[in-house]
Amino acid sequence: MISVAEAKSYKFVTGPDLFSLCQLSSQVRDECWGKQLTYSKKVFIPLTNMCRDSCGYCTFVQSPDSPNANYMTPEEVLKTAYEGEALACKEALFSLGERPEERHQLARDKLAALGYSDTLDYLHDQCESVLTHTSLLPHINAGALSYEELKKLKPVAASMGMMLENVSVDLLRKGQAHHACPDKTPKRRLDTIEQAGRLDIAFTTGILIGIGETWEDRVDSLMAIRERHLSYGHIQEVIIQNFRAKPGTAMAGCQEPDLDDMKRTIAVARLILPHDISIQAPPNLEVDYGSYISAGINDWGGISPLTKDFINPERAWPQIESVAKACQGLGYDLNERLTIYSRFQQQESRYLDSNLTQKVASLIHRNAAENIGIHGGAAL
Ligand SMILES: O=c1nc2n(C[C@H](O)[C@H](O)[C@H](O)CO)c3cc(O)ccc3cc-2c(=O)[nH]1
């Protein structure tokens, strides 16, 4: 792992050339993860698109004035999960707005009609329903959560996640990406990662690239993740996600990060983070996604044969076969993994509630058989 000072000196223009950096990070990736990349076959469950925050980049959020502002019903949740199960998905990604009932009367009314007063209680019960009725494993991406909230949700999710975004407090200023977003303060985000560590929750986090942060801010954010992982060991993956500008948002006119900037950040993330952390970049937010492999990623995140990426709905998922081809072209197999990585899966593991161990064990078997069947490759 490189030092803060080294990482900060690796920036564009004055730092080492991109090719050497990528060679170095690929070497580290190959040593730790071998000649295989992974993805998780998932369905997306956008439980509610209302939110008390208003991030400058987000089109997922719907204002209460919009006819599209909603909560999914329990029937809609199960329908999506059943359809995903039929297509061999193994992850149900619950992704939602943060505490909408604390800001919007419409959210309170819609929750009350469903028999709830708290979005997180509804989330708990919908994860439980998916666990009861299907073989899918819930992954919860509900933003900043407290120790008590995480603790309540742990028995109904195999893993959880929340993008740190960035530790820069400058992004909270007026006119910046996180202005008027109480859940995007670095303090709340870092505290969520810390509490998930105390609770032994297999956790995904990451940074969003190109939202007004500096190179040094990126390094500081990755260092903050590294420190918490060194304390608790619970970070299973770090997502390096590029901002995509969306019409109709406050940041519609902002410059998107270019591919070289993404590659440099991925390579440096690989060198900064402990090597047992998976590095993920989504394949649907960059046309030349194959070049992420040369920058040092080992994972593509969730890919869905059924549902769109509701956060980037205009960016279609590539066919899994075309991702596999890109991997093979560079000498890597593509294997399916579960939402909880193998390192955290052991039976009696402190990371899994006892009612989840059996479900995970049977999916491990299915996954291994499918990986051998489809790719002729090694099972995970
Ligand atoms: O389809 C998406 N999946 C997103 N995922 C899902 C992710 O691709 C997979 O669910 C995980 O790799 C677990 O398998 C996230 C998960 C998190 O915990 C935190 C943030 C994200 C962000 C996205 C996203 O923008 N789009």
Ligand SMILES: C[C@H]1O[C@@H](n2cnc3c(N)ncnc32)[C@H](O)[C@@H]1O
């Ligand atoms: C779930 C995660 O999706 C990311 N997210 C939200 N909006 C965008 C966008 N326009 N471009 C890229 N990523 C985005 C944020 O990082 C959030 O935490």
Ligand code: SF4
């Ligand atoms: S990115 Fe998440 S927190 Fe921000 S407005 Fe969208 S749903 Fe809310």
